[in-house]
Amino acid sequence: MVTSKFLNPKNDVAFRKIFGSEKHKDILIHFINDVLDLKEPDKVKEVTFLSTIQDPDIACKKESIVDVLCTDQYGKQMIIEMQVAPQEGFEKRAQYYASKAYCRQLNAGQEVGARYQDLKGVIFIAITDYIVFPEKKDYLSNHVILDSKTYARDLKDFSFTFIELPKFKIKSIELLSTMIEKWCYFFKYASSTSEEDVRKIIDSDLVIQRAYEALNRFNWSEEELRTYEQEIKRIMDNQAVEDFMKKQARQEGRQEGRQEGRQAGILIGQEKGKIEGIAEGERKGKIEIAKSMLLQGYSIEDIVLITGLYKSDIQSI
Numbered sequence: 067m068v069t070s071k072f073l074n075p076k077n078d079v080a081f082r083k084i085f086g087s088e089k090h091k092d093i094l095i096h097f098i099n100d101v102l103d104l105k106e107p108d109k110v111k112e113v114t115f116l117s118t119i120q121d122p123d124i125a126c127k128k129e130s131i132v133d134v135l136c137t138d139q140y141g142k143q144m145i146i147e148m149q150v151a152p153q154e155g156f157e158k159r160a161q162y163y164a165s166k167a168y169c170r171q172l173n174a175g176q177e178v179g180a181r182y183q184d185l186k187g188v189i190f191i192a193i194t195d196y197i198v199f200p201e202k203k204d205y206l207s208n209h210v211i212l213d214s215k216t217y218a219r220d221l222k223d224f225s226f227t228f229i230e231l232p233k234f235k236i237k238s239i240e241l242l243s244t245m246i247e248k249w250c251y252f253f254k255y256a257s258s259t260s261e262e263d264v265r266k267i268i269d270s271d272l273v274i275q276r277a278y279e280a281l282n283r284f285n286w287s288e289e290e291l292r293t294y295e296q297e298i299k300r301i302m303d304n305q306a307v308e309d310f311m312k313k314q315a316r317q318e319g320r321q322e323g324r325q326e327g328r329q330a331g332i333l334i335g336q337e338k339g340k341i342e343g344i345a346e347g348e349r350k351g352k353i354e355i356a357k358s359m360l361l362q363g364y365s366i367e368d369i370v371l372i373t374g375l376y377k378s379d380i381q382s383i
Contacts, residue, residue: 072281074257079294081148084280086134096273100245110138141186143167152196160226164188187223195231205233239266356380
């Protein structure tokens with residue numbers, strides 16, 4: 067089995083190494099500007115990393131930790147998240163993270179004179195390895211708060227950008243034409259991309275080259291590789307537990323289904339017996355009426371019309 071030279075950027079350890087470290091700060095800046103399509107003078111030129119722990123009181127929970135949290139040169143906060151495992155309500159989690167980052171600006175140090183108008187905006191960028199919005203066709207979606215009538219963006223402090231990798235369908239390197247497409251290809255196929263293909267992708271984009279170099283396993287220390295592999299094991303263990311629970315639930319469901327089926331069968335049989343008994347009683351009653359009508363001289367045709375019995379039934383009386 068041939069081992070790929072490049073590691074998987076969707077792995078939490080690899081993702082944070084590339085986008086959450088001072089060493090590769092230029093990669094993060096490049097990525098943010100490309101994804102948000104920022105132009106001068108709004109382009110991010112500098113970032114400062116902040117603690118990724120959203121709530122110190124519950125820091126032991128994964129839900130309280132984001133992958134990357136930083137501010138740009140204007141003080142605007144940015145959260146960048148990689149989400150591989152499908153998570154119900156992830157869009158709500160995104161809003162929770164953004165609101166926590168927004169509120170912490172005042173909570174960080176309640177100096178006298180802290181004012182609401184000093185709050186800086188929050189941008190949430192998520193790369194997901196599953197579909198978050200099934201009704202949307204595009205792999206890239208931007209969400210902001212707009213006036214429902216005029217569509218004016220009066221409330222500008224929150225924006226959410228989602229990249230849904232399963233919706234990205236470009237597999238041929240020759241078809242990559244924009245930076246966002248190159249980034250999507252990077253996240254989706256980096257761990258199976260050859261060096262020759264990487265050279266085609268890079269072209270003149272030196273930052274993309276640095277992103278691939280950061281994924282080169284030969285540039286990782288033994289300790290970093292061990293941490294990377296432990297993260298893979300953690301994900302596999304979690305998946306194994308989840309699969310076991312689903313399997314157990316299916317087995318219990320089948321057992322319950324069989325039990326309910328047997329009970330339903332008994333009830334249906336009983337009900338069927340009642341219905342058949344009633345039908346047979348009605349038939350016997352009609353035959354008695356037919357006998358009486360025959361004795362009174364009614365024709366077979368008249369008896370068929372009145373009782374609803376078959377002609378052969380009456381003839382056999």
